[in-house]
Amino acid sequence: MNRVTASLLILAATAVGVHSAAIEAPIDFYKLYDNPEAHISLKSKATTADRTAAHGYPSEHHHIVTEDGYILGVFRIPYSHKLQNQNVKRPIVLLQHGLTSCSDAWVLHGPDDSLPYLLADAGFDVWMGNARGTSYSRNHTTLSPDHPLFWQFSWHEIGIYDIAAIIDYALGTENGQGQDAIHYVGHSQGTTVYFALMSWKPEYNDKIKTAHMFAPVAIMKNLSNGLVRALGPYLGHRNAYSVLFGSQEFLPHNEFIMAIFFNMCQPDFMLRPVCESAVAKLYSGGRVNMTAMPEGMATHPAGCSTDQMLHYLQEQQSGYFRLFDHGTKKNLKVYGSEEPPEYPVELIDSQVHMWYSDNDELAAVQDVEQLANILPNKVMHHMADPEWDHGDFSLNKEVRKYVNEPVIAIMEEFELENGGT
Numbered sequence: 001m002n003r004v005t006a007s008l009l010i011l012a013a014t015a016v017g018v019h020s021a022a023i024e025a026p027i028d029f030y031k032l033y034d035n036p037e038a039h040i041s042l043k044s045k046a047t048t049a050d051r052t053a054a055h056g057y058p059s060e061h062h063h064i065v066t067e068d069g070y071i072l073g074v075f076r077i078p079y080s081h082k083l084q085n086q087n088v089k090r091p092i093v094l095l096q097h098g099l100t101s102c103s104d105a106w107v108l109h110g111p112d113d114s115l116p117y118l119l120a121d122a123g124f125d126v127w128m129g130n131a132r133g134t135s136y137s138r139n140h141t142t143l144s145p146d147h148p149l150f151w152q153f154s155w156h157e158i159g160i161y162d163i164a165a166i167i168d169y170a171l172g173t174e175n176g177q178g179q180d181a182i183h184y185v186g187h188s189q190g191t192t193v194y195f196a197l198m199s200w201k202p203e204y205n206d207k208i209k210t211a212h213m214f215a216p217v218a219i220m221k222n223l224s225n226g227l228v229r230a231l232g233p234y235l236g237h238r239n240a241y242s243v244l245f246g247s248q249e250f251l252p253h254n255e256f257i258m259a260i261f262f263n264m265c266q267p268d269f270m271l272r273p274v275c276e277s278a279v280a281k282l283y284s285g286g287r288v289n290m291t292a293m294p295e296g297m298a299t300h301p302a303g304c305s306t307d308q309m310l311h312y313l314q315e316q317q318s319g320y321f322r323l324f325d326h327g328t329k330k331n332l333k334v335y336g337s338e339e340p341p342e343y344p345v346e347l348i349d350s351q352v353h354m355w356y357s358d359n360d361e362l363a364a365v366q367d368v369e370q371l372a373n374i375l376p377n378k379v380m381h382h383m384a385d386p387e388w389d390h391g392d393f394s395l396n397k398e399v400r401k402y403v404n405e406p407v408i409a410i411m412e413e414f415e416l417e418n419g420g421t
Contacts, residue, residue, distance in 0.1 A: 045299075047136070048075040048103040048128060055111040056081050057120060064169045065141065066132070066161040073136030074166055075103050077116055077126040078175065090125035091209070091415050092170050092179060096163065098188030098215075098394075099155075099309075100250070102135055102302035103128035105187075105394055113400040115185065115407070122408050124183070125175050129166045131158045131193070133249065134302040145249065152247045154311040154324050155189055159196030167207055181207045183411050187214040187393050188362065189308070195321065195371075198350060199343040208350035210414050212407050214393035215363045216354050218345070218371050220312065221319035222364035228316055235310055236317030238327035242310055250306045287387065287396055321345065321371065345374045353410065355381045355403065357388035381406075 046054075052075070053059040060076040079086040095106050095116060106128050111117040116126045130136040132153060133145075143150040170176050186194050191213040198205050223229070234241045307324070314325050323340040325331065331338055352375055356368040365382075372378050383402070385392075393403060 048107060051104065051107050052077055052116070055117065057111075057117065058086075062169070063139075064165050066165045068157070068161050069141040069143070070132040070137065070162065071139035071141065072132065072162055072166065073103075073130050073139075074169070075128045075130075075136075076170075077120045079125065080120040080123070082121055083123060085123055088123075089178065090123055090175055091411065092125045092127065092176055092182040093119050093411070094127045094129060094163075094166060094170060094182055094184050096129045096184070096186040096190035096193065097131070097134075097302075098190055099312075100301040100304050101187075101189075101394075102299065103130050104299040104302070108394070109399065113404070115404045118400065118404055118408060119411075122412065124411070125170075127166065127170050129162065130302075131155075131162055131189075131304070133305050133308075135299075136302075137162075138303070148247055151249055151305040152307065153305055154307040155192050156196050156200075156311065156324055158189075158308075159193035160200050163193050163197050164201065164204060167204065171207065181209045183209050183414075184211040185214070185407065186212070188217055188390065190214070191216040192218060192312075195345060195348065196343060198348040199345050202344075202347040202349070205348060205350040209418075210351050210353060210411055212353045212355060212410075214355050214403065215360055215390045216356060216368050216371065217312075217363050218315070218321040218343075219319070219367040220316040220362075220364075222366040223316060223362050224364065225361040228313065228362070232313050232316045236313035238325055245306050246310055248306050250301075250304050250309065287392065345371065346376065349376050351414075352378045353381060353407075354378055355383065355393065355407075357383035357392070358386050359389045362390045 047061065049059040049061045057077050058079060058081060060078060062074045062076060064072045064074050066072065079088075079090060095103070097103060097105050106116050107114045116128060119126045133151065138145045140150060145151075167182060170182060171179060184194060186192075194211060194213065195216075195218050198208070198211075220228075235245055236242075311324050315321060318325075320342050322342040323335065325340050326334060328338045331340055335341055354368060354372055354375075356363055356365060358365060369380075372380060385402070388396070388402075393399065396402070
């Protein structure tokens with residue numbers, strides 16, 4: 001038990017009037033803290049649907065089963081309550097989050113600046129995906145998340161199974177019927193899974209109108225992130241270290257600790273100033289939306305498999321964008337070669353907009369441009385701000401002006417030129 005956990009347990013005991021002398025153990029601190037008779041109690045975690053509904057938007061929570069049995073929690077804003085356009089065909093947009101994130105990340109800025117709300121108010125049908133293993137997608141038709149087989153997946157499976165399933169499901173809804181393609185927006189890992197799906201199953205390119213890659217991550221040879229470069233030599237190869245680290249939940253979900261953070265960082269909770277103080281110390285540069293950050297702390301990290309991280313570390317070590325390296329023996333069995341094959345990125349012929357920046361530690365300019373050179377149908381958007389970094393695509397206080405509005409304008413232009421097909 002670390003000091004933070006111990007301190008939180010002591011705080012919980014104090015909050016309900018439990019003195020150390022009276023503790024004879026074992027005690028369920030979660031139940032004590034949630035005691036309705038106490039002065040402080042834990043609130044239930046608001047979902048993405050709850051958050052969007054709180055701002056007056058129609059909100060739906062869908063459960064989508066993938067080809068390999070994972071059950072994904074996916075959220076939808078089907079139309080805008082401001083436009084009352086529910087009886088009009090709305091172009092579909094899918095938003096896909098990054099590593100250890102979830103659909104909550106898209107709505108952190110509130111209704112005036114967040115991409116989902118702006119899209120809905122522009123007349124789009126908005127879907128927010130959640131990758132397998134995240135807090136909204138911890139179910140399977142036969143496996144429990146407590147079983148190690150549940151966690152045997154990387155972002156390759158998220159791409160070819162999860163994203164494919166969400167696209168097909170959205171196109172099959174009552175508004176989707178009659179439409180054969182969607183717009184797509186991905187951030188970080190949300191871009192990686194797009195590249196994986198569209199190159200490995202190129203028929204899905206026909207289901208894309210425009211795709212927007214925020215901080216594109218595929219080739220990772222030149223990234224500057226110190227932690228990734230330090231861990232790469234140890235975990236970026238098939239060895240004893242990576243085998244021990246692989247196929248398990250990263251930062252296992254802890255209901256008690258996450259509930260503490262959720263309650264501290266909610267806007268209407270008495271301990272919100274504590275959360276805001278912590279955010280102010282961590283992000284003092286004036287670039288981050290200081291209202292959005294506490295909301296993010298209340299819902300993140302949202303979970304992932306360690307194999308997703310291993311796959312990224314393999315990319316950094318190899319310098320290639322290729323499938324998961326299982327080791328020579330299994331590679332021969334799975335791929336028919338000692339090395340994993342590269343993704344045929346040249347098959348991605350959908351219209352791909354690459355949004356990238358100089359100060360991104362995970363998506364280096366050289367790597368983004370090397371990938372773009374292979375893509376047959378790309379549009380480059382090099383951020384003019386030299387300080388714009390990986391997280392700015394979701395947390396910068398001016399993200400509406402520099403990213404969200406330009407993306408919506410591109411989608412609207414496509415719809416206008418193509419008659420909304």
